[in-house]
Amino acid sequence: MSAVLGLTLGVGLLLVWMSFWPGQDGGGRSKSGWYERTQDQLIRAGAPGVTPWALVGTSIAVGLLVALFATGTSGSPVIGLAFAAISARGPFALVAARATKRQASMRDIWPEAVDHLASGIRAGLSLPEALSQLGERGPEQLREPFTAFAEDFRASGRFGDCLDALKVRLADPVADRIVEALRITRDVGGTDVGRLLRTLSQFLRDDARTRGELEARQSWTVNAARLAITAPWLVLALLATRPANAQAYDSPSGVSVLLIGGASTVLAYRIMVRIGRLPQESRVLR
Secondary structure (H helix, E strand, O other), rough: OHHHHHHHHHHHHHHHHHHOOOOOOOOOOOOOOOHHHHHHHHHHHHOOOHHHHHHHHHHHHHHHHHHHHHHHHHHOHHHHHHHHHHHHOOOHHHHHHHHHHHHHHHHHHHHHHHHHHHHHOOOOOOOOHHHHHHHHHHHHHHHHHHHHHHHHHHHOOHHHHHHHHHHHHHOHHHHHHHHHHHHHHHHHOOOOHHHHHHHHHHHHHHHHHHHHHHHHHHHHHHHHHHHHHHHHHHHHHHHOOHHHHHHHOOOOOHHHHHHHHHHHHHHHHHHHHOOOHHOOOOOOOO
16 A cells, blocks of 8 residues: 555656756657757748758868957967857857747738738638639748648648648748648638637737837837957957957956957856847747
8 A cells, every 4th residue: 555655746746847948858868858949940930941050060161260350360269269169159150040039020921921821711712722822822922831731731631640741841839820720720620710810810910019119119229238258359359469468368357358358258148138028939839
């Protein structure tokens, strides 16, 4: 009896512990780990053919080139390593900036796409036909993935598999919601899909307007914070052009100054991003 109680207690504690980690499955593997998040970001940035590991390789190559250049220019390997660590983040920052910019533009496009989809369904088109017509008449930025959906459906005729491929191409939480709503309608039937899409279109317009106002108000604060973080390293780059100044950082005290400065920069940047970050919708229906 005590063994059964102990086993029950252990299972209960395990379930409680697992409830604190909703992003993991029973095997402890992340459903949306670094690789998946980075791949989604690459797709949103307009580089679906680039893999996350290729991005890592590019970052390493950029860091090595900058290290060689900075070391050769300043004569200080410590300064070279410092700027290599900064520049290695460059490809990731570029991808993140492009993904954010494209996602911001997509917020204004999705309501129009949903309106096109609702109009097609209201006109009597089937769900595959309504989705396929977005490749011809929908917003320009969305025509390529929906054209690929039409080609997939003509080739295979498997609506569910084509929807899954469309979700991968779009890598967008709004697209996930639309796709899953259409999948449920296709599987179980229903007459409210038009009203659902019209409600979703209005919600997306309201969200885009509110988010645009918030981003416009906080943009100058974020830019000022980024400038404050970048300024010390620009001063260091100017000082490193004089060999006498650069050699001072090869000493243990110089290394300590760079380490403390780097840690302070990373900490300040993370705090700035945390404070200024707006809530982002995650892909819970991937």
